[in-house]
Amino acid sequence: xxxxxxxxxxxxxxxxxxxxxxxxxxxxxxxxxxxxxxxxxxxxxxxxxxxxxxxxxxxxxxxxxxxxxxxxxxxxxxxxxxxxxxxxxxxxxxxxxxxxxxxxxxxxxxxxxxxxxxxxxxx
Amino acid sequence: xxxxxxxxxxxxxxxxxxxxxxxxxxxxxxxxxxxxxxxxxxxxxxxxxxxxxxxxxxxxxxxxxxxxxxxxxxxxxxxxxxxxxxxxxxxxxxxxxxxxxxxxxxxxxxxxxxxxxxxxxxx
DNA sequence: TTGCACTGACTACAAACGTAATCCATACTG
DNA sequence: CAGTATGGATTACGTTTGTAGTCAGTGCAA
Numbered sequence: 001x002x003x004x005x006x007x008x009x010x011x012x013x014x015x016x017x018x019x020x021x022x023x024x025x026x027x028x029x030x031x032x033x034x035x036x037x038x039x040x041x042x043x044x045x046x047x048x049x050x051x052x053x054x055x056x057x058x059x060x061x062x063x064x065x066x067x068x069x070x071x072x073x074x075x076x077x078x079x080x081x082x083x084x085x086x087x088x089x090x091x092x093x094x095x096x097x098x099x100x101x102x103x104x105x106x107x108x109x110x111x112x113x114x115x116x117x118x119x120x121x122x123x
Numbered sequence: 124x125x126x127x128x129x130x131x132x133x134x135x136x137x138x139x140x141x142x143x144x145x146x147x148x149x150x151x152x153x154x155x156x157x158x159x160x161x162x163x164x165x166x167x168x169x170x171x172x173x174x175x176x177x178x179x180x181x182x183x184x185x186x187x188x189x190x191x192x193x194x195x196x197x198x199x200x201x202x203x204x205x206x207x208x209x210x211x212x213x214x215x216x217x218x219x220x221x222x223x224x225x226x227x228x229x230x231x232x233x234x235x236x237x238x239x240x241x242x243x244x245x246x
Numbered sequence: 247t248t249g250c251a252c253t254g255a256c257t258a259c260a261a262a263c264g265t266a267a268t269c270c271a272t273a274c275t276g
Numbered sequence: 277c278a279g280t281a282t283g284g285a286t287t288a289c290g291t292t293t294g295t296a297g298t299c300a301g302t303g304c305a306a
Binding site for chain 1: 132135139196198201204205207208209210213214216217218219220221222223224228230231233234235237238241242
């Protein structure tokens with residue numbers, strides 16, 4: 001299992017639009033982000049070099065798609081965030097988020113359900 | 124209220140030891156992190172320039188303390204992380220964390236308690 | 247008192263980043 | 277077919293980051 005290469009903030013923006021819908025051309029991504037096409041192309045190129053994106057030639061242009069599922073990045077990025085900010089302790093992070101966020105009753109119930117499942121399965 | 128200046132990964136490491144215990148000298152921080160003193164001094168200097176750290180002269184050396192409470196950084200950093208990775212949606216982030224983390228029964232209960240408080244107070 | 251061991255200040259420097267411009271080939275327009 | 281617009285490849289460039297080295301002052305050990 002190849003390690004997910006680190007990607008920067010600007011690259012995350014690009015990936016987010018491609019995870020949301022693939023494949024897309026460079027121009028389409030640039031428009032979705034409302035950023036300079038040249039800049040976007042640079043970022044796409046770097047992401048291809050990192051093997052986070054793949055492209056297919058379509059006529060005279062490339063269409064890009066994610067080569068690594070969003071889920072993997074979410075997992076890795078979450079872990080490194082929690083390491084950095086909460087010293088690797090997940091529960092304090094969760095406590096912080098729950099305390100500081102506005103949640104609807106439905107969302108609260110959803111989380112409770114998940115905690116209940118967990119209470120059953122956890123050793 | 125001044126905006127919390129962005130700090131880098133290496134700077135977070137330094138801040139974490141100073142948030143944990145202040146004040147400390149450059150040497151003490153370097154030892155706590157087991158990193159090259161020169162490197163740590165550079166980072167301390169940069170953090171002072173960003174007004175994230177303050178120092179006091181103690182004999183011929185400086186002792187550093189955080190000038191911005193950890194809590195503020197945690198809040199800001201969490202928000203920007205959730206923006207980047209979860210598009211600003213906190214609940215999906217929470218669901219992800221709860222699902223993917225190992226938690227003891229006590230931790231699960233703690234979170235339940237907090238959710239209960241929240242259920243009461245939330246509209 | 248002399249010189250060394252530390253200190254902070256300043257400097258260095260390559261890699262990564264964000265942001266784009268230039269270059270060259272090709273496709274479309276008239 | 278000529279000229280222009282567009283696409284990817286390559287190059288540019290100031291800034292930030294991580295990691296430290298050099299320099300000049302000073303307090304302590306011998």
